[in-house]
Amino acid sequence: xxxxxxxxxxxxxxxxxxxxxxxxxxxxxxxxxxxxxxxxxxxxxxxxxxxxxxxxxxxxxxxxxxx
Amino acid sequence: xxxxxxxxxxxxxxxxxxxxxxxxxxxxxxxxxxxxxxxxxxxxxxxxxxxxxxxxxxxxxxxxxxxxxxxxxxxxxxxxxxxxxxxxxxxxxxxxxxxxxxxxxxxxxxxxxxxxxxxxxxxxxxxxxxxxxxxxxxxxxxxxxxxxxxxxxxxxxxxxxxxxxxxxxxxxxxxxxxxxxxxxxxxxxxxxxxxxxxxxxxxxxxxxxxxxxxxxxxxxxxxxxxxxxxxxxxxxxxxxxxxxxxxxxxxxxxxxxxxxxxxxxxxxxxxxxxxxxxxxxxxxxxxxxxxxxxxxxxxxxxxxxxxxxxxxxxxxxxxxxxxxxxxxxxxxxxxxxxxxxxxxxxxxxxxxxxxxxxxxxxxxxxxxxxxxxxxxxxxxxxxxxxxxxxxxxxxxxxxxxxxxxxxxxxxxxxxxxxxxxxxxxxxxxxxxxxxxxxxxxxxxxxxxxxxxxxxxx
Numbered sequence: 001x002x003x004x005x006x007x008x009x010x011x012x013x014x015x016x017x018x019x020x021x022x023x024x025x026x027x028x029x030x031x032x033x034x035x036x037x038x039x040x041x042x043x044x045x046x047x048x049x050x051x052x053x054x055x056x057x058x059x060x061x062x063x064x065x066x067x
Numbered sequence: 068x069x070x071x072x073x074x075x076x077x078x079x080x081x082x083x084x085x086x087x088x089x090x091x092x093x094x095x096x097x098x099x100x101x102x103x104x105x106x107x108x109x110x111x112x113x114x115x116x117x118x119x120x121x122x123x124x125x126x127x128x129x130x131x132x133x134x135x136x137x138x139x140x141x142x143x144x145x146x147x148x149x150x151x152x153x154x155x156x157x158x159x160x161x162x163x164x165x166x167x168x169x170x171x172x173x174x175x176x177x178x179x180x181x182x183x184x185x186x187x188x189x190x191x192x193x194x195x196x197x198x199x200x201x202x203x204x205x206x207x208x209x210x211x212x213x214x215x216x217x218x219x220x221x222x223x224x225x226x227x228x229x230x231x232x233x234x235x236x237x238x239x240x241x242x243x244x245x246x247x248x249x250x251x252x253x254x255x256x257x258x259x260x261x262x263x264x265x266x267x268x269x270x271x272x273x274x275x276x277x278x279x280x281x282x283x284x285x286x287x288x289x290x291x292x293x294x295x296x297x298x299x300x301x302x303x304x305x306x307x308x309x310x311x312x313x314x315x316x317x318x319x320x321x322x323x324x325x326x327x328x329x330x331x332x333x334x335x336x337x338x339x340x341x342x343x344x345x346x347x348x349x350x351x352x353x354x355x356x357x358x359x360x361x362x363x364x365x366x367x368x369x370x371x372x373x374x375x376x377x378x379x380x381x382x383x384x385x386x387x388x389x390x391x392x393x394x395x396x397x398x399x400x401x402x403x404x405x406x407x408x409x410x411x412x413x414x415x416x417x418x419x420x421x422x423x424x425x426x427x428x429x430x431x432x433x434x435x436x437x438x439x440x441x442x443x444x445x446x447x448x449x450x451x452x453x454x455x456x457x458x459x460x461x462x463x464x465x466x467x468x469x470x471x472x473x474x475x476x477x478x479x480x481x482x483x484x485x486x487x488x489x490x491x492x493x494x495x496x497x498x499x500x501x502x503x504x505x506x507x508x509x510x511x512x513x514x515x516x517x518x519x520x521x522x523x524x
Contacts, residue, residue, distance in 0.1 A: 022368045048347070056405075064412075
């Protein structure tokens with residue numbers, strides 16, 4: 001956990017069990033690889049200070065954001 | 068007649084309109100060329116000559132009258148449901164009239180085939196597909212780019228002169244870059260999307276044209292937009308350049324070609340370069356991934372994941388299951404990052420007209436091992452590419468990829484320009500200016516596979 005990564009052998013089986021999703025060894029290997037790529041930046045995303053960001057309500061993505 | 072297929076889209080349209088080309092013979096030539104070249108490319112996964120001939124017989128006198136095109140396996144046709152490059156989708160699909168189909172039909176175009184794509188749209192390389200990988204005409208051992216792999220390979224291989232792709236996280240721009248084409252990602256909501264199985268939910272995906280050059284993209288884009296993308300004057304173009312990983316952690320030959328192209332564009336337009344700050348691009352890329360993940364997984368149940376088709380690739384099966392586990396709080400945070408980046412861009416576009424950086428950090432990697440070598444080390448192409456492209460989908464702005472050189476290995480190198488919401492026309496103007504600046508050298512470069520064999524001539 002020193003690098004902020006939730007170990008795949010804890011997170012993935014727990015998540016699968018909670019949702020009732022079955023996975024074989026190949027599935028688990030793929031999931032572990034994806035987890036290794038996504039989880040560290042996901043931690044950075046969650047740590048990003050967005051307190052001052054007032055979210056847009058129903059943003060119109062075809063236009064610039066309203067002020 | 069097969070030589071007509073080496074013309075660009077607007078040249079084919081003009082030749083048909085003038086009577087110089089017989090559209091029936093052009094369609095037959097396109098079908099024959101697909102038969103001859105597709106075994107090496109696997110760009111087109113299905114043809115339907117009778118349906119194509121029916122379209123041609125009923126074609127109105129539109130801007131693409133009698134011109135054959137390919138459409139990605141991402142939209143339904145009246146006679147065919149989309150497969151999305153996969154053995155199975157977790158949402159129902161059925162044959163029908165999609166927005167891009169109607170736009171092409173009403174423009175008089177002839178859909179000659181369906182283009183291959185990366186399985187479930189979930190990759191930037193095109194290396195994985197239910198139909199088998201599409202191949203890059205510049206080197207058939209290389210990735211054509213994804214997810215619009217087949218449309219790009221079809222145009223680069225001169226099977227057709229224009230194709231319709233889709234871009235949710237770079238899926239028009241990556242294959243345009245790898246195949247040496249021009250590809251436009253429209254402002255969100257401007258191009259036809261009706262009938263796409265995610266259309267009611269997506270805030271990321273748009274349809275977009277893939278053609279040899281910007282003027283052809285303008286023609287096909289106008290059809291998809293349902294409005295003319297007027298030619299403007301890019302004089303005095305203010306070009307924003309970001310000094311960060313997205314422009315610096317790239318293969319040296321890519322960096323050199325893109326910097327030369329940016330300077331050529333500046334000189335051609337009498338414009339100026341401005342260094343700008345745009346932090347958190349990696350975070351923005353992840354935010355885009357999380358949002359498109361939540362939208363594409365909406366409605367998927369654990370029970371569905373427990374009975375996935377064994378014909379889905381192991382990567383798709385494992386990834387779909389992992390995607391169900393991503394925490395909702397991360398997607399909520401991704402929406403805040405979306406707002407943050409939209410506001411930053413709105414401020415930046417008061418100071419610059421376009422933002423420029425390489426479309427992809429390295430030329431096309433091998434299909435067998437889609438890994439690219441960057442100054443920071445070897446990295447999977449999907450991971451490397453995401454940071455270059457996701458910003459436009461996350462924020463809704465338009466973007467264009469255009470060829471600006473060839474690598475030592477003879478593979479295309481591409482520059483991406485991004486502009487403010489609704490400034491799609493400016494991107495086409497700028498791309499045409501750059502083509503003029505380099506004497507159209509790169510848009511007229513042809514891959515080895517596109518040189519007609521004597522048997523085809």
